[in-house]
Amino acid sequence: xxxxxxxxxxxxxxxxxxxxxxxxxxxxxxxxxxxxxxxxxxxxxxxxxxxxxxxxxxxxxxxxxxxxxxxxxxxxxxxxxxxxxxxxxxxxxxxxxxxxxxxxxxxxxxxxxxxxxxxxxxxxxxxxxxxxxxxxxxxxxxxxxxxxxxxxxxxxxxxxxxxxxxxxxx
Amino acid sequence: xxxxxxxxxxxxxxxxxxxxxxxxxxxxxxxxxxxxxxxxxxxxxxxxxxxxxxxxxxxxxxxxxxxxxxxxxxxxxxxxxxxxxxxxxxxxxxxxxxxxxxxxxxxxxxxxxxxxxxxxxxxxxxxxxxxxxxxxxxxxxxxxxxxxxxxxxxxxxxxxxxxxxxxxxxxxxxxxxxxxxxxxxxxxxxxxxxxxxxxxxxxxxxxxxxxxxxxxxxxxxxxxxxxxxxxxxxxxxxxxx
Numbered sequence: 001x002x003x004x005x006x007x008x009x010x011x012x013x014x015x016x017x018x019x020x021x022x023x024x025x026x027x028x029x030x031x032x033x034x035x036x037x038x039x040x041x042x043x044x045x046x047x048x049x050x051x052x053x054x055x056x057x058x059x060x061x062x063x064x065x066x067x068x069x070x071x072x073x074x075x076x077x078x079x080x081x082x083x084x085x086x087x088x089x090x091x092x093x094x095x096x097x098x099x100x101x102x103x104x105x106x107x108x109x110x111x112x113x114x115x116x117x118x119x120x121x122x123x124x125x126x127x128x129x130x131x132x133x134x135x136x137x138x139x140x141x142x143x144x145x146x147x148x149x150x151x152x153x154x155x156x157x158x159x160x161x162x163x164x165x166x167x168x169x170x
Numbered sequence: 171x172x173x174x175x176x177x178x179x180x181x182x183x184x185x186x187x188x189x190x191x192x193x194x195x196x197x198x199x200x201x202x203x204x205x206x207x208x209x210x211x212x213x214x215x216x217x218x219x220x221x222x223x224x225x226x227x228x229x230x231x232x233x234x235x236x237x238x239x240x241x242x243x244x245x246x247x248x249x250x251x252x253x254x255x256x257x258x259x260x261x262x263x264x265x266x267x268x269x270x271x272x273x274x275x276x277x278x279x280x281x282x283x284x285x286x287x288x289x290x291x292x293x294x295x296x297x298x299x300x301x302x303x304x305x306x307x308x309x310x311x312x313x314x315x316x317x318x319x320x321x322x323x324x325x326x327x328x329x330x331x332x333x334x335x336x337x338x339x340x341x342x343x344x345x346x347x348x349x350x351x352x353x354x355x356x357x358x359x360x361x362x363x364x365x366x367x368x369x370x371x372x373x374x375x376x377x378x379x380x381x382x383x384x385x386x387x388x389x390x391x392x393x394x395x396x397x398x399x400x401x402x403x404x405x406x407x408x409x410x411x
Contacts, residue, residue, distance in 0.1 A: 077200025079224035085205035093217035129173035147221035
């Protein structure tokens with residue numbers, strides 16, 4: 001998923017810039033259709049799966065810790081996507097750039113996300129989930145505070161965005 | 171997301187698939203709400219200061235961490251390891267029954283059957299001291315969770331878990347061995363010839379997925395910003411550089 005942001009996002013932005021937003025929309029539709037055909041053709045119909053049961057689900061879901069994880073995911077992604085959903089225009093507002101520059105920035109942004117995902121997994125194994133989350137959220141909040149202040153300064157914007165993108169990944 | 175997923179899986183290994191799915195739902199709801207909230211505030215805040223919209227939500231997310239007790243850096247499996255390293259007496263009933271799981275194990279093949287071995291052993295739990303049963307169910311839960319991850323992770327290392335299971339069997343006085351092929355099994359696998367082709371195809375299609383919303387928003391904003399800066403120029407102000 002984070003690789004699709006690293007690759008798809010800049011290409012989509014570039015296509016949208018060059019040919020209008022309808023082109024990437026149509027290409028996405030075509031790609032989805034191709035993926036559907038490929039999936040129905042390639043994945044065996046009788047693929048066995050362990051399945052899952054609701055027995056004991058209520059007790060598990062009522063734990064405060066579980067509810068907090070869900071709430072945290074919700075808040076985390078509200079925070080990220082309040083900026084990330086408009087990352088193109090936000091970058092444009094901070095430092096006006098052409099389509100190639102924008103795509104390159106988004107690619108760097110996406111790669112930082114991939115790096116962040118890998119690093120998050122490593123840190124979770126090494127330091128535990130809660131410590132990792134604490135650092136990730138602190139970095140995210142700090143970068144979001146700083147981002148608007150980098151207006152008109154490309155290196156500063158990049159310096160804030162790249163570490164900021166690391167925790168901002170699925 | 172890795173720390174969140176790992177936390178869910180360790181909070182309730184048996185229910186991990188459902189809890190993880192709902193975590194995924196939260197992700198998508200958050201994605202949508204984030205865009206809606208900052209979209210609603212766009213007029214007041216402007217694109218340049220949009221970063222600040224998310225800050226209160228990030229801080230709230232940090233606040234939830236306060237309520238999760240900081241674990242002393244002990245992995246979740248620590249009590250288990252303590253048990254496995256302890257010198258429990260081999261109980262006599264276990265010895266008497268030792269041949270049964272051994273015979274079962276010989277007939278086993280495949281991962282699903284490995285769990286069946288575990289279940290068979292669980293039926294012996296009555297004959298074993300109570301602690302054995304607890305540890306076994308904990309082990310099996312963790313083993314089940316480890317099947318969710320395609321790669322080895324330190325929190326749910328399949329190799330370590332199987333080693334622990336072997337230790338459990340040894341302690342219970344069983345002479346059975348976990349079959350070697352059970353160790354080589356990875357997670358659910360699409361067992362068809364075209365697997366590499368499918369992967370390549372999906373990777374090739376990935377870029378095309380694009381990001382539609384972004385392309386649209388970029389273009390809309392580009393129009394808007396140009397419009398604004400030309401308006402600023404008309405008013406005799408310096409356009410933002």
